[in-house]
Amino acid sequence: MLDIKELPFVILIAGAVLTGMYFANIMYDTGKIAHHVSRKISHMAGGVGFLLCPFLFSSFWWPLILSCGFTMLLLYTHLYHPFTFRGTGGSGRLQAFAEVHYPATAIPIIAVGWGYLHQPWLAIIPLLYLAFGDAVTGLVRNRIYKREVKGNAGSIAMLLVCALLAYFMKPYYIGMAGAVVATLAEKFTPTKQYLDDNLTIPLFSALVMGLLFWLGG
Secondary structure, rough: OOOOHHHHHHHHHHHHHHHHHHHHHHHHHHHHOOOHHHHHHHHHHHHHHHHHHHHHOOOOHHHHHHHHHHHHHHHHHHHHHOOOOOOOHHHOOEEEEEEEHHHHHHHHHHHHHHHHHOOOHHHHHHHHHHHOOOOOOOOHHHHHOOOOOHHHHHHHHHHHHHHHHHOOOOOHHHHHHHHHHHHHHHOOOOOOOOOOOOHHHHHHHHHHHHHHHHHHO
8 A cells, every 4th residue: 555654755765866866967077987987876876765665665656656757757858858867868878768767677576576476675676786786887897997898897796796685585596596697687788779788687687586486485
């Protein structure tokens, strides 16, 4: 059920994510960091929001509504006002819809994992793999290779981060299977206009984890 008393938590999470996206704009505008680095700030801000959801909300409804809201907001700004969230996507990356895919993938994952299967972490962990695992791999690669490239160092860093996040899932091997799938999805997914790892990381890892849970955990 939708608990109206949890509305302050909705405002808190939305405000935190919007603040992260605003900070990404500031960092992008300085010209000191590349766009593929500035957008990781938004990744992690969204990740903090998703991470808080199982602790703050009694049902899946508010996380689902938040995901729908941010999907519509980012789709609208991408199409009509790309300068608004330029540090996240928009004018910095017009050829891809990656920033829209990020919250959009949360909609079916939360609906099925939390709403249908009643497992909050089964829904949230795949989104954390994208939020923090993909962010770390981008930062590591930028540090080592000085450009946006899918090098092995970043994949190793992502797997380590995802392996730690997998501890939220019980039994652990389900989360670890998702971590491996998320890392492989990030490594081998090409970036195109309607396909990128913001889609494949959470969707593929959620699918594998959901199947393992459904088969018996």
